[in-house]
Amino acid sequence: MNSEHSPLEIFRHCPKCGSQSFKPDTEKSLKCGSCGFRYFINMAAAVAAIIRNEKNEVLFTIRKHDPAIGMLDLPGGFVDLGETAEKALFREIHEELNLTINKMEFVGTFTNKYIYGDIEYLTLDLVFNCTVESFHNLQVADDVSGYIFRDTKIVQPENIGLESIRKIVRFLTSQKL
Ligand SMILES: [Zn+2]
Known part of the structure:
Protein backbone atom coordinates (compact mmCIF):
# COMPACT_ATOMS: atom_id res chain seq x y z
CA MET A 1 0.00 0.00 0.00
CA ASN A 2 2.77 2.44 0.88
CA SER A 3 3.95 4.37 -2.19
CA GLU A 4 4.60 7.97 -3.19
CA HIS A 5 0.93 8.15 -4.30
CA SER A 6 -0.45 6.68 -1.11
CA PRO A 7 -2.78 8.87 1.00
CA LEU A 8 -0.43 7.99 3.89
CA GLU A 9 2.29 10.07 2.15
CA ILE A 10 0.09 12.76 0.60
CA PHE A 11 -2.52 13.71 3.21
CA ARG A 12 -0.97 16.41 5.41
CA HIS A 13 -3.82 18.13 7.26
CA CYS A 14 -6.56 16.76 9.49
CA PRO A 15 -9.83 16.94 7.48
CA LYS A 16 -11.72 17.63 10.74
CA CYS A 17 -9.71 20.36 12.51
CA GLY A 18 -7.08 21.34 9.90
CA SER A 19 -4.11 20.54 12.14
CA GLN A 20 -0.79 19.64 10.51
CA SER A 21 -0.13 16.96 13.11
CA PHE A 22 -2.01 14.46 10.93
CA LYS A 23 0.22 11.40 10.59
CA PRO A 24 0.08 7.74 9.54
CA ASP A 25 -1.21 5.70 12.46
CA THR A 26 -1.33 2.20 10.92
CA GLU A 27 -0.75 1.00 7.34
CA LYS A 28 -4.38 1.86 6.59
CA SER A 29 -5.13 4.88 8.75
CA LEU A 30 -3.97 8.37 9.70
CA LYS A 31 -4.56 10.03 13.05
CA CYS A 32 -4.67 13.65 14.12
CA GLY A 33 -2.37 14.54 17.03
CA SER A 34 -4.51 17.59 17.87
CA CYS A 35 -8.13 16.42 17.89
CA GLY A 36 -7.65 12.63 17.84
CA PHE A 37 -9.63 12.11 14.62
CA ARG A 38 -8.68 8.91 12.80
CA TYR A 39 -9.09 8.55 9.02
CA PHE A 40 -9.29 5.05 7.54
CA ILE A 41 -8.23 4.39 3.94
CA ASN A 42 -10.86 2.11 2.41
CA MET A 43 -11.18 0.37 -0.93
ZN1 LIG B 1 -7.74 17.08 13.89
Whole structure:
Protein backbone atom coordinates (compact mmCIF):
# COMPACT_ATOMS: atom_id res chain seq x y z
CA MET A 1 0.00 0.00 0.00
CA ASN A 2 2.77 2.44 0.88
CA SER A 3 3.95 4.37 -2.19
CA GLU A 4 4.60 7.97 -3.19
CA HIS A 5 0.93 8.15 -4.30
CA SER A 6 -0.45 6.68 -1.11
CA PRO A 7 -2.78 8.87 1.00
CA LEU A 8 -0.43 7.99 3.89
CA GLU A 9 2.29 10.07 2.15
CA ILE A 10 0.09 12.76 0.60
CA PHE A 11 -2.52 13.71 3.21
CA ARG A 12 -0.97 16.41 5.41
CA HIS A 13 -3.82 18.13 7.26
CA CYS A 14 -6.56 16.76 9.49
CA PRO A 15 -9.83 16.94 7.48
CA LYS A 16 -11.72 17.63 10.74
CA CYS A 17 -9.71 20.36 12.51
CA GLY A 18 -7.08 21.34 9.90
CA SER A 19 -4.11 20.54 12.14
CA GLN A 20 -0.79 19.64 10.51
CA SER A 21 -0.13 16.96 13.11
CA PHE A 22 -2.01 14.46 10.93
CA LYS A 23 0.22 11.40 10.59
CA PRO A 24 0.08 7.74 9.54
CA ASP A 25 -1.21 5.70 12.46
CA THR A 26 -1.33 2.20 10.92
CA GLU A 27 -0.75 1.00 7.34
CA LYS A 28 -4.38 1.86 6.59
CA SER A 29 -5.13 4.88 8.75
CA LEU A 30 -3.97 8.37 9.70
CA LYS A 31 -4.56 10.03 13.05
CA CYS A 32 -4.67 13.65 14.12
CA GLY A 33 -2.37 14.54 17.03
CA SER A 34 -4.51 17.59 17.87
CA CYS A 35 -8.13 16.42 17.89
CA GLY A 36 -7.65 12.63 17.84
CA PHE A 37 -9.63 12.11 14.62
CA ARG A 38 -8.68 8.91 12.80
CA TYR A 39 -9.09 8.55 9.02
CA PHE A 40 -9.29 5.05 7.54
CA ILE A 41 -8.23 4.39 3.94
CA ASN A 42 -10.86 2.11 2.41
CA MET A 43 -11.18 0.37 -0.93
CA ALA A 44 -13.67 1.83 -3.38
CA ALA A 45 -16.10 -0.60 -5.03
CA ALA A 46 -16.25 -0.81 -8.82
CA VAL A 47 -18.10 -3.07 -11.26
CA ALA A 48 -17.06 -4.61 -14.58
CA ALA A 49 -19.25 -6.42 -17.13
CA ILE A 50 -18.39 -9.37 -19.37
CA ILE A 51 -20.79 -9.02 -22.30
CA ARG A 52 -20.45 -11.47 -25.21
CA ASN A 53 -21.80 -11.46 -28.75
CA GLU A 54 -23.10 -14.51 -30.64
CA LYS A 55 -19.49 -15.42 -31.62
CA ASN A 56 -18.55 -15.54 -27.91
CA GLU A 57 -16.33 -12.45 -28.31
CA VAL A 58 -16.15 -10.07 -25.33
CA LEU A 59 -17.18 -6.42 -25.61
CA PHE A 60 -14.21 -4.17 -24.74
CA THR A 61 -14.52 -0.42 -24.39
CA ILE A 62 -11.81 2.12 -25.31
CA ARG A 63 -10.93 4.56 -22.52
CA LYS A 64 -11.62 8.22 -23.28
CA HIS A 65 -9.69 9.66 -20.32
CA ASP A 66 -6.58 9.01 -18.27
CA PRO A 67 -5.50 6.83 -16.62
CA ALA A 68 -4.79 4.62 -19.66
CA ILE A 69 -6.45 6.83 -22.30
CA GLY A 70 -6.99 5.00 -25.63
CA MET A 71 -6.49 1.56 -24.10
CA LEU A 72 -8.90 -1.33 -23.79
CA ASP A 73 -11.15 -1.68 -20.76
CA LEU A 74 -14.22 -3.60 -19.73
CA PRO A 75 -17.48 -1.68 -19.42
CA GLY A 76 -18.25 -0.58 -15.88
CA GLY A 77 -17.16 1.94 -13.30
CA PHE A 78 -17.32 3.04 -9.69
CA VAL A 79 -20.27 2.19 -7.48
CA ASP A 80 -21.92 5.43 -6.30
CA LEU A 81 -22.47 6.22 -2.62
CA GLY A 82 -25.36 4.14 -1.31
CA GLU A 83 -25.75 2.24 -4.60
CA THR A 84 -25.81 -1.55 -5.00
CA ALA A 85 -23.29 -3.21 -7.35
CA GLU A 86 -26.17 -4.50 -9.50
CA LYS A 87 -27.65 -1.00 -9.90
CA ALA A 88 -24.20 0.44 -10.65
CA LEU A 89 -23.64 -2.14 -13.38
CA PHE A 90 -27.04 -1.52 -14.96
CA ARG A 91 -26.46 2.28 -14.81
CA GLU A 92 -22.88 2.18 -16.16
CA ILE A 93 -23.74 -0.09 -19.10
CA HIS A 94 -26.60 2.20 -19.99
CA GLU A 95 -24.46 5.36 -19.66
CA GLU A 96 -21.41 4.06 -21.52
CA LEU A 97 -22.98 1.88 -24.22
CA ASN A 98 -26.71 2.66 -24.31
CA LEU A 99 -27.37 -1.05 -23.65
CA THR A 100 -29.88 -2.61 -21.27
CA ILE A 101 -28.74 -5.56 -19.17
CA ASN A 102 -31.42 -8.22 -18.80
CA LYS A 103 -29.40 -10.85 -16.91
CA MET A 104 -26.30 -10.71 -14.69
CA GLU A 105 -24.36 -13.39 -12.88
CA PHE A 106 -21.60 -12.74 -10.33
CA VAL A 107 -18.17 -14.08 -11.40
CA GLY A 108 -15.72 -12.89 -8.72
CA THR A 109 -13.69 -9.95 -7.41
CA PHE A 110 -10.32 -8.48 -8.36
CA THR A 111 -8.27 -5.75 -6.66
CA ASN A 112 -6.92 -2.76 -8.48
CA LYS A 113 -4.85 0.39 -7.92
CA TYR A 114 -6.13 3.47 -9.65
CA ILE A 115 -4.10 6.68 -9.64
CA TYR A 116 -6.17 9.83 -10.08
CA GLY A 117 -4.96 13.36 -9.32
CA ASP A 118 -1.64 11.83 -8.15
CA ILE A 119 -3.39 9.91 -5.38
CA GLU A 120 -3.64 6.14 -5.34
CA TYR A 121 -7.10 4.66 -4.81
CA LEU A 122 -7.45 0.98 -4.08
CA THR A 123 -10.53 -0.54 -5.68
CA LEU A 124 -12.36 -3.83 -5.44
CA ASP A 125 -13.72 -4.71 -8.87
CA LEU A 126 -16.85 -6.90 -8.83
CA VAL A 127 -17.15 -8.80 -12.10
CA PHE A 128 -20.41 -10.03 -13.62
CA ASN A 129 -21.28 -12.03 -16.74
CA CYS A 130 -24.05 -10.05 -18.39
CA THR A 131 -26.46 -10.45 -21.27
CA VAL A 132 -28.20 -7.51 -22.92
CA GLU A 133 -31.61 -7.21 -24.55
CA SER A 134 -30.00 -6.42 -27.91
CA PHE A 135 -26.90 -4.75 -29.41
CA HIS A 136 -29.15 -2.80 -31.77
CA ASN A 137 -28.85 0.51 -29.85
CA LEU A 138 -25.13 0.17 -29.03
CA GLN A 139 -23.67 3.67 -28.91
CA VAL A 140 -20.69 4.85 -26.86
CA ALA A 141 -20.85 7.87 -24.53
CA ASP A 142 -19.63 9.10 -21.14
CA ASP A 143 -15.98 8.11 -20.48
CA VAL A 144 -15.81 5.67 -23.44
CA SER A 145 -14.53 6.66 -26.91
CA GLY A 146 -15.17 3.39 -28.79
CA TYR A 147 -15.64 -0.37 -28.51
CA ILE A 148 -14.51 -3.65 -30.06
CA PHE A 149 -15.60 -7.27 -29.74
CA ARG A 150 -12.59 -9.57 -29.27
CA ASP A 151 -11.88 -13.18 -28.39
CA THR A 152 -10.10 -12.90 -25.00
CA LYS A 153 -7.45 -15.38 -26.28
CA ILE A 154 -6.20 -12.95 -28.92
CA VAL A 155 -6.28 -9.73 -26.88
CA GLN A 156 -2.77 -8.46 -26.19
CA PRO A 157 -2.38 -7.78 -22.44
CA GLU A 158 -0.33 -4.63 -23.20
CA ASN A 159 -3.38 -3.14 -24.96
CA ILE A 160 -5.44 -3.39 -21.76
CA GLY A 161 -5.13 -0.24 -19.64
CA LEU A 162 -5.62 -1.39 -16.07
CA GLU A 163 -3.91 -4.22 -14.22
CA SER A 164 -7.12 -5.56 -12.68
CA ILE A 165 -8.74 -5.80 -16.14
CA ARG A 166 -5.67 -7.72 -17.41
CA LYS A 167 -6.15 -10.09 -14.45
CA ILE A 168 -9.83 -10.53 -15.29
CA VAL A 169 -9.06 -11.28 -18.97
CA ARG A 170 -6.36 -13.79 -17.96
CA PHE A 171 -8.87 -15.40 -15.61
CA LEU A 172 -11.51 -15.60 -18.37
CA THR A 173 -9.02 -17.17 -20.77
CA SER A 174 -7.85 -19.75 -18.22
CA GLN A 175 -11.42 -20.60 -17.15
CA LYS A 176 -12.60 -20.70 -20.78
CA LEU A 177 -15.72 -18.83 -19.63
ZN1 LIG B 1 -7.74 17.08 13.89
